[in-house]
Amino acid sequence: xxxxxxxxxxxxxxxxxxxxxxxxxxxxxxxxxAGVVRAVDGVSFDVAxxxxxxxxxxxxxGKSQTGFSILGLIEPPGAVVGGSIVFEGRDITHLPERxxxxxxxxxxxxxxxxxxxxxxxxxxxxxxxVETLRAHQPVSRSEAARRACEALAAVGIPAxxxxxxxxxxxxxxxxxxxxxxxxxxxxxxxLIIADEPTTALDVTIQxxxxxxxxxxxxxxxxxVIWISHDLAVVSALADDIAVMYAGRIVERGPARAxxxxxxxxxxxxxxGSVASQNQRGxxxxxxxxxxxxxxxxxxxxxxxxxxxxxxxACEAAPAESTVAPGxxxxxxxxxP
Amino acid sequence: xxxATPAALEARAVSQLYARPARAFEGLARRLGLASPARPVxxxxxxxxxxExxxxxxxxxxxxxGKSTLxxxxxxxxxPTSGEVLVDGxxxxxxxxxxxxxxxxRTQMIFQDPYASLNPRMRVSDxxxxxxxxxxxxxxxxxxxxxxxxxxxxxDPSFKRRYxxxxxxxxxxxxxxxxxxxxxxxxxxxxxxxxxxxxxxxxQVLNLFLDLREQLRLTYLFISHDLGVVxxxxxxxxxxxxxxxxxxxxxxxxFRRPNHPYTQALLAETPRIAPGQREFSPIxxxxxxxxxxxxxxxxxPRCPHAMPVCRSVAPPLEAVAPGHRSACxxxxxxxxxxxxxxx
Numbered sequence: 001x002x003x004x005x006x007x008x009x010x011x012x013x014x015x016x017x018x019x020x021x022x023x024x025x026x027x028x029x030x031x032x033x034a035g036v037v038r039a040v041d042g043v044s045f046d047v048a049x050x051x052x053x054x055x056x057x058x059x060x061x062g063k064s065q066t067g068f069s070i071l072g073l074i075e076p077p078g079a080v081v082g083g084s085i086v087f088e089g090r091d092i093t094h095l096p097e098r099x100x101x102x103x104x105x106x107x108x109x110x111x112x113x114x115x116x117x118x119x120x121x122x123x124x125x126x127x128x129x130v131e132t133l134r135a136h137q138p139v140s141r142s143e144a145a146r147r148a149c150e151a152l153a154a155v156g157i158p159a160x161x162x163x164x165x166x167x168x169x170x171x172x173x174x175x176x177x178x179x180x181x182x183x184x185x186x187x188x189x190x191l192i193i194a195d196e197p198t199t200a201l202d203v204t205i206q207x208x209x210x211x212x213x214x215x216x217x218x219x220x221x222x223x224v225i226w227i228s229h230d231l232a233v234v235s236a237l238a239d240d241i242a243v244m245y246a247g248r249i250v251e252r253g254p255a256r257a258x259x260x261x262x263x264x265x266x267x268x269x270x271x272g273s274v275a276s277q278n279q280r281g282x283x284x285x286x287x288x289x290x291x292x293x294x295x296x297x298x299x300x301x302x303x304x305x306x307x308x309x310x311x312x313a314c315e316a317a318p319a320e321s322t323v324a325p326g327x328x329x330x331x332x333x334x335x336p
Numbered sequence: 337x338x339x340a341t342p343a344a345l346e347a348r349a350v351s352q353l354y355a356r357p358a359r360a361f362e363g364l365a366r367r368l369g370l371a372s373p374a375r376p377v378x379x380x381x382x383x384x385x386x387x388e389x390x391x392x393x394x395x396x397x398x399x400x401x402g403k404s405t406l407x408x409x410x411x412x413x414x415x416p417t418s419g420e421v422l423v424d425g426x427x428x429x430x431x432x433x434x435x436x437x438x439x440x441x442r443t444q445m446i447f448q449d450p451y452a453s454l455n456p457r458m459r460v461s462d463x464x465x466x467x468x469x470x471x472x473x474x475x476x477x478x479x480x481x482x483x484x485x486x487x488x489x490x491x492d493p494s495f496k497r498r499y500x501x502x503x504x505x506x507x508x509x510x511x512x513x514x515x516x517x518x519x520x521x522x523x524x525x526x527x528x529x530x531x532x533x534x535x536x537x538x539x540q541v542l543n544l545f546l547d548l549r550e551q552l553r554l555t556y557l558f559i560s561h562d563l564g565v566v567x568x569x570x571x572x573x574x575x576x577x578x579x580x581x582x583x584x585x586x587x588x589x590x591f592r593r594p595n596h597p598y599t600q601a602l603l604a605e606t607p608r609i610a611p612g613q614r615e616f617s618p619i620x621x622x623x624x625x626x627x628x629x630x631x632x633x634x635x636x637p638r639c640p641h642a643m644p645v646c647r648s649v650a651p652p653l654e655a656v657a658p659g660h661r662s663a664c665x666x667x668x669x670x671x672x673x674x675x676x677x678x679x
Contacts, residue, residue, distance in 0.1 A: 058534040172622055173399075202398035203561065204619055207605035211616035229535060232564075232607035236614050259609060273539035275568035276608055280587070283546055284568070286539035290504055 019046040020088060020190050020223035021070070027082035028062075028069045034295040039065040041247035042083070044320070047191065047223040047240075052214070054238030054255065055227045056270075058291055062247040063227045067193045070225075071110055072100040088190055106136040109184035113196035115176035119168040125152075125179055126164030132183050151182040155212050174205035181212065188220055195227045210237055231270055235259050240326075243267050246292055246302035253327030263323050263334040265307045301331070309333040342425025344555045345387040345410055345443060345523050350419035352380040352405050377627045379405040381579040382419065385557075387523065392549065392556040394570030394587070396563060396602070400623055401576040403559050404527050410557060411445040411525040441471065444516035448528035450508035454500040460486070460511055461496040468518045481518075488551075489514040490544060506537035513544065523555045530565060542569060563606045567591055572659075575599050578634040579626055581653060585660035595662035597639045633665065641666055 028040035040062045047053045057063040069080050070087075072095060085093045087108065092100070104110075112118045119128060129148035133139055139147070145164065152160035155178040168176055177197060184192055194213070198206040214237060217224050228234050234241060235255060242252035243266065251264040262268045269287040271277060278284050289306040292298060300317050304310035313332045320328050355376035379402045387393045397403045409416045412428055421428040423439045431439050447453040454463060461482045468474050474481045483493035489510040500508055509529065516524060529545070530538040542565065548554055560566050566573055567587060574584040575596065583596040594600045601619045621638040624630055630637050636646040645665050653663040 058536060174622055202623070203563075203602055203605050204398065205622060206607075207616050207618035208620075210607075211618050214616065230607070231535070232609050235609045236607045236616075270535055271609055273536055274564060274609055275539075275542065275562075276564035278568060280568055281546070283543045284539040286543055287536040288540075290506065290537070291534070 018089065019048045021047045021225075022086040023066075023070070023083070024086075025083035026066065026069055026080065026085065028065050028074055028078060029081050030078040032295060034293075037294045038247045038297065039078070039294060040069055043244075043247075043249050044083075045240075045242050045249065045252055047225060049190070049223055050218060050221040051239045052217055052224040052226055052237055054234030054241045055225055055244060056229065056231055056234050056241060057244035058229055060246075060291055060294060061244040062294075063244050064195050066244070067110070067195050067225060067227055070191075070193060071104055071108060072097070102136070105132055105183075106187045107189050108191045108193065109187070109189040111177075111180050111184050111192065111194040111197045113199050115173065115180045115200075116168065118180055119176060121168055123167075124164065125166050125168065125171070128179070128183055129164070129186065132186050136187055147186070148182075151186050152179070154185065154216070155179075155182045156208065157182070174201055174208065177201060177205075177209055178212070181209070181216075185216060185220075185222075189222060191223045191225070192217075193225045193227070196229070197226075198233065199228070199230070206233070213237070231259075231274065232276075243270070246297055247294060248302065248330060249328075250303065250330045251328070253324070257324060257327045261324075261327075263327075263329050263336075264331050265309050265333070265335060266303045268335055269306075309335070341389070343386040343422065344389040344391070344424065345525075345557065346422040346425075347383055347385045347406065347410050347416075348420050348422060349382045349384055350380055350406065350409055350416040350421065351378070351382055352402070352409065353378055353417045375627045378579050378629065379626060380409070380416070383576070383579070383581055384419075385410070385574055385581065385584075387555055387557050389522075390553060390555055391572065392558055392570045394566035394573045395557060395559045395576065396561065396566050396573060397576035398561060398623055400578070400626055402579040402626070403576055406576075407445065407525050407527045407557065407559055411443050412440045413445065437471070441467075441519045442521055443523040443525060444519060444521040446509075446512055446516055446524060446526040446529045449532050450505055450512050451500075451532075453512055454508060454515075456500055458499070459496070460498055460500070460503075463500070463511060464496075464515050464518050467515070471519065473519060485514045485518050488517065488548070490540075504537075505533050506541060509533060509541055510544065513541075513548070517548070517552070521554075523557070525557045525559075527559045528561070529558075531560065531562065538565075545569060563602065564608070575602070578623060578629055580634060580650075580663065582635065582664070583660075583662040584653075585657070585662075589657065589660050593657070593660075595656050595660065595667065596635075596664050597641055597666075598635045599662075601638075633663070 024044050026040055026043040030037040030039055043066055055063045068074055070085055074080060080093060084091055126145065126148055129151060130144040133144045133147060148164060149160045152163060157163055157175060157178055198209050226234060226238060238255045241255045241258040242249045245266050251258060251267045262271055272285040273287060275284060287306055292302055298305060300315040304314040318330045318332050320330050323329050323334055353376045383406055395403050408414050410421050423442060428439055464482050464485050465478050482496050486493045486496060491507060491510050530541050533541060558569055570587045573587050573590045575582050577598050583599045594603050605618055619638050632648045633646040633651055636642040643665060651663045651665045653661045654667060656662050656667050
């Protein structure tokens, strides 16, 4: 584990090639009456500055809990029980809450799926932005208002100065998500974790948000973790893709490699079951069965009950292997 | 589209206005200048859609375009403000007694959210058998009837004593489908039937729709915002924008030669699985509020080809090719069309 002195200024941060975030063997467990839920079970990945990692999975795969673990937002009795999270060279796995609060909303920002739930309905948009700014920097109210205005303009909100006095309900869903992104970008964070941020939005509005995020990540060198169930969105946006299933990353690598040469049967199944990948009107290639319950996962590979290639070997958990440079896999039977 | 064979389901110039009911003393307040009149929301503006027997028509549009309102009207759940719904060529509103009941049973609806559309306090067997029991459609024992209904949608009949919360999302949607099929409908109106499901489960449920279509010769009005899904299941596609139909065509035709600028934008911006990132060049703006729609063509404030005429005159839906209709002023100037929308 790498320990950096707390006083290190951003200019002394590792060279730009060093990853912004290094996650190794992360385990987040929740004790329940039905048994221990291994929501995140040995997850490893890196995100470099200016890169977008698409974290893909179905509901219950642990993709959101991975995001919450990084932000230190796991609610007890759940807890990060193993592994390490190294952010800008500093281990933040078990950072005290006070120190974590200095990072959250400042160096690491988060954008959630439903902007109606994350914006306070009784505060104006301006208050949201100004409070976020002043929580981390000693700026005057007028200076904060000026920067809030700039932030709204940067995400494509027309007439930002007038919109500062508006309340969230006066904004459409797409506009509210732009505000949420503007708040996330206020302190020029090194890392943004976006959890299904366009799932609730229409196609044309989704394209606008993806456009803004792609532009801003490149311009500011921000590392982005884009959590989504939608492979199509991720394939358009991400540099790297990690596919999660039942708490584990089953395949990860450069987006081009994972999409063009998926090696894990689950990744292949996901790509193959999308309607546009099939002959029109024919039955779709489907993955049979249902995702397993996390409280009683089968031993070994969690996908084996739904997999056409499973053998006796799959009753042991496959370790991560490398199929090509940067392209990793957890499977005993990689597909050509 | 000959008039000789009546369509399985047809909406003819259907409009729907939602107006807030007047509040007490509002008339007085308005006269004193203290209140402005409530503005009605025009959810549908003279929409005509035909679904032929055995056909799957995909209805596409973004939120607020009126597609769910249209679904409820053609399914007979609510009457339109004006216009009429025809079932096998007969106006639904003119039917009475047994005929009206039969016409309504013929069309069943599948809703988006299988968590909200099943009564949590009823067992699956009652959810499925309630309507056919009431209408006297069960021949033989009810238990066998429920077993067959569950098997048809790929569920284990031993589940019939369970409650909805004991099922996963995909299984619940199968229960919803089994319930709709229990009254032997000919037409299913499906409002975003797979949007709430996980990707791997979506494929299973879409396959079920395709299988049932073949087995039971069903007709579908299939509503979705997902163009990939609509492309896969539909014979014909209807595109709506802000309460109006802007384009309709056979599926292959509309995906290969989209005519309306809105359809073109939708197709361009739908993410597809393809290796390699892409640059986004989204159309600007958002769908305006249906309570205050733009004049003329509703799409003109966002349209890259907008002309002065678009601001004042709503373009009619006109044929641009056989079976392909589009509501755009560009089509009235053939030279402009060829220049601006190269194929």
